[in-house]
Amino acid sequence: MSVDLAFDGQGLLPAVAQDADSGAVLMLAYVNREAVERSRETGFAHYYSRSRDELWKKGGSSGHTQRIEDILVDCDGDALLYLVDQEGGACHTGYDTCFHRRIDGEIVGERVFDPEDVYE
């Protein structure tokens, strides 16, 4: 059984990934129905890339996968919260989280890998 999800006109809704252990908010991306189903079936976070117009598995190329611990739905059914075990760092820039900057520009995240070692 599943909660009804309120996908938007493009068949998408935002999903927030949170580290299940530390509580750190890691990233926000979009999912379609297939991405949600694949995340549940495989136990690894999948998203939908709006720019590439395709389903993607987080860490598929970098190895920085997110093992799904739980998926929560908000009150309106139009946003998801993936609770995950993050392998490596969540951000393609090498930081632990995509939210590593204050709005005034100050860096507050931690660099956990060198992107040049991970992405060709």
Next chain:
Amino acid sequence: MSVDLAFDGQGLLPAVAQDADSGAVLMLAYVNREAVERSRETGFAHYYSRSRDELWKKGGSSGHTQRIEDILVDCDGDALLYLVDQEGGACHTGYDTCFHRRIDGEIVGERVFDPEDVYE
């Protein structure tokens, strides 16, 4: 000084509110530039309602305000993270967080107020 923000075609981007103390993810809503500016200027979380087509202050009618502790920006500048001190409960249904249900429907959040006492 501010990081450049990548608002979408409607002038909006998603903002996630996280409890600065507990780390709980409380809600996801949308902001336009004015909502971000008002949040920074007043120290209280403001959002933009897509359904009502207007700026709103969280807790403006319920009293369940969110005092802004910090605002973080993601790597692409197209999502925000509000770190807040939540007054009362974040969800209009009376739960501590809007993310109080598992995707299979099980309730995991905590009821912290009776909506009938708060909303007329």
